[in-house]
Amino acid sequence: MEQLYQDLKELIVDALMLTDLNSSDIATEDPLFAGGLGLDSIDAMELGLAVKHKYGVRLSSDCDVMRHAFYSVKNLGDFIAAQRPSPAAVPEQQ
Amino acid sequence: MSALEFIPVRQWLAENRADKIVFCGHPQDLTAGELRRAAALLCAQLKKQPGQRMALICEDGARFVLGLLAAAMAGKTVILLPEGAEDFLAEHHEYFDAVLSDRDYNALPCPCTELTFNNSLDTADAEAAALADFCPEELDLNTPIVLFTSGSTGAPKLIEKTFELMERESRLIYETIGERLSDTVLMSSIYPQHLYGLTFRTFVPLCCGIPVLRQQMHYTEEICALPPRRYTFLSSPSFLRHLDFELPAPDIALTISSAGLLPYDTAFKVQKWTRAELCEIYGSTECGVMGWRIRDNPKTYFTAFAGVSFTMGQQSYLLHSPITAQEETILHDILEFNPDGTFKPSGRFDSIIKIDEKRISLQAVKAALLECREVEDAEAVTYQCGDRLFIGAVVVLRRAYRHPDEADGITKMQQRFRAHIAAKLGYKAQPRRFVFIDQIPENSLGKRVLAKLQQYFSVKAAC
Numbered sequence: 001m002e003q004l005y006q007d008l009k010e011l012i013v014d015a016l017m018l019t020d021l022n023s024s025d026i027a028t029e030d031p032l033f034a035g036g037l038g039l040d041s042i043d044a045m046e047l048g049l050a051v052k053h054k055y056g057v058r059l060s061s062d063c064d065v066m067r068h069a070f071y072s073v074k075n076l077g078d079f080i081a082a083q084r085p086s087p088a089a090v091p092e093q094q
Numbered sequence: 095m096s097a098l099e100f101i102p103v104r105q106w107l108a109e110n111r112a113d114k115i116v117f118c119g120h121p122q123d124l125t126a127g128e129l130r131r132a133a134a135l136l137c138a139q140l141k142k143q144p145g146q147r148m149a150l151i152c153e154d155g156a157r158f159v160l161g162l163l164a165a166a167m168a169g170k171t172v173i174l175l176p177e178g179a180e181d182f183l184a185e186h187h188e189y190f191d192a193v194l195s196d197r198d199y200n201a202l203p204c205p206c207t208e209l210t211f212n213n214s215l216d217t218a219d220a221e222a223a224a225l226a227d228f229c230p231e232e233l234d235l236n237t238p239i240v241l242f243t244s245g246s247t248g249a250p251k252l253i254e255k256t257f258e259l260m261e262r263e264s265r266l267i268y269e270t271i272g273e274r275l276s277d278t279v280l281m282s283s284i285y286p287q288h289l290y291g292l293t294f295r296t297f298v299p300l301c302c303g304i305p306v307l308r309q310q311m312h313y314t315e316e317i318c319a320l321p322p323r324r325y326t327f328l329s330s331p332s333f334l335r336h337l338d339f340e341l342p343a344p345d346i347a348l349t350i351s352s353a354g355l356l357p358y359d360t361a362f363k364v365q366k367w368t369r370a371e372l373c374e375i376y377g378s379t380e381c382g383v384m385g386w387r388i389r390d391n392p393k394t395y396f397t398a399f400a401g402v403s404f405t406m407g408q409q410s411y412l413l414h415s416p417i418t419a420q421e422e423t424i425l426h427d428i429l430e431f432n433p434d435g436t437f438k439p440s441g442r443f444d445s446i447i448k449i450d451e452k453r454i455s456l457q458a459v460k461a462a463l464l465e466c467r468e469v470e471d472a473e474a475v476t477y478q479c480g481d482r483l484f485i486g487a488v489v490v491l492r493r494a495y496r497h498p499d500e501a502d503g504i505t506k507m508q509q510r511f512r513a514h515i516a517a518k519l520g521y522k523a524q525p526r527r528f529v530f531i532d533q534i535p536e537n538s539l540g541k542r543v544l545a546k547l548q549q550y551f552s553v554k555a556a557c
Contacts, residue, residue, distance in 0.1 A: 017479045017480065017526075018526070019527065020508075020527050020528065021505075025505045029214070033522065035178065037509075037512075037514045038516075038524040038525070038526060039296050039522070040450070040521055040522060041312065042332045042336060042482075044260060044313070045312075045333070046336060047316075047338035048313055048338075049336065052338070058315075059313065059315045060275065060315065061315045061316050061319030063309075063312055063316055066312075066313065066315075076379050077446070
């Protein structure tokens with residue numbers, strides 16, 4: 001999961017063009033929006049599109065579910081991980 | 095002329111419309127009769143509450159109208175703030191005496207009343223009396239509704255509307271585009287307490303008699319999951335630009351965009367996605383609606399609404415409009431006119447800018463930065479990144495703060511600056527980037543050249 005969190009931080013910096021920020025400046029459990037990064041609802045839409053394109057996940061139509069998923073890098077990572085097949089379920093390639 | 099009948103404000107909740115569904119969606123549909131009952135009980139409660147100015151803050155369109163009508167009928171002044179964040183409200187608490195909201199604001203030093211349709215009074219007799227007393231057919235149409243916008247000094251500029259002005263504006267819109275709204279449900283990504291939301295999400299649909307979806311839309315998946323109905327989609331350029339056009343669109347009969355100019359490529363994509371017309375509205379908080387255009391080609395200019403005209407003033411235009419309280423209103427937008435009178439805005443005469451449809455004064459951002467103890471000098475400029483406009487702050491720190499002890503000291507300092515600006519001016523006014531320098535550069539005449547400051551952001555942005 002740590003690698004996914006790190007990848008997400010880099011995606012946030014790239015997709016939202018936070019050019020002064022290093023991915024290490026983003027704390028995994030801190031709020032992404034209405035917090036210190038200065039991100040807003042339009043950033044949330046941009047990040048949603050970037051996450052869909054990169055990870056192929058589907059966003060829920062339930063606003064409360066998505067608010068929770070986009071609350072922090074940790075929540076977003078968990079949301080993406082929950083939609084990925086678990087390693088045990090993926091058949092090994094011959 | 096529209097097939098819809100125009101319903102004056104005093105008739106919205108009339109007894110003969112009691113079964114008419116005025117709001118639909120989550121958590122349940124509401125009839126005019128149910129809204130009338132809840133407003134009557136809330137009105138009785140508010141009449142006993144001290145304080146004249148009620149800040150109304152909520153996303154649910156039905157609860158918003160509940161608060162609006164109950165407060166007005168109780169003789170209160172409704173205050174519509176641009177932000178609902180608690181730190182913003184705390185910073186601006188001198189502008190209101192109480193809050194009406196669907197959120198919990200327990201930390202604020204004033205009464206906060208929850209807007210709910212399950213409200214009740216202490217006794218059945220009290221409820222019967224409240225229902226008998228409540229007569230929206232006699233609403234004083236001069237009751238004020240106060241909105242906030244950004245002034246050039248940083249202090250909020252208060253704009254006073256009345257129910258009468260809003261009704262006049264709604265009639266003008268009804269007579270111009272009303273027929274396009276027939277048989278639709280209004281669905282919106284706009285907050286009801288913004289003027290554009292107040293006009294198009296509350297007054298226009300209620301005056302045109304079309305139902306309004308209660309919940310606000312935040313992203314494409316929510317829109318695509320709506321129950322199958324024909325919708326009028328009320329939105330803004332920044333929201334429309336970020337729609338996911340790969341998802342299947344619901345049945346949208348008309349898109350209305352306002353609060354900023356919509357680039358034609360976005361208008362084209364939206365019309366292709368919805369297979370429906372897009373109507374763009376030109377207006378402002380002070381002036382109300384001024385022009386409209388159907389974006390059927392890139393060169394279409396705005397047509398002024400009936401009775402609206404402009405004359406050139408000193409570094410401004412003077413607006414003459416049937417929907418403003420005064421005969422002339424100063425307009426700081428620069429307008430380009432065609433010989434036939436159609437027009438388009440092409441910038442501002444002053445230093446007010448728009449970030450994602452919110453009007454922001456760069457002078458106010460600078461002033462807020464200068465209030466931070468670490469800041470000796472500062473300027474705020476705009477820079478373009480991709481298709482978005484951001485605020486960049488050029489800051490000179492006081493010597494004592496130039497070399498923070500902690501490794502992440504600068505990051506934390508930026509976060510403090512952003513939090514301070516958000517509380518003062520709203521979250522859209524937060525600079526996206528900060529540049530720290532030893533001295534603000536000046537030209538040979540000792541003046542600051544903003545274009546030069548903007549270069550700090552164009553070099554590194556690389557977007």
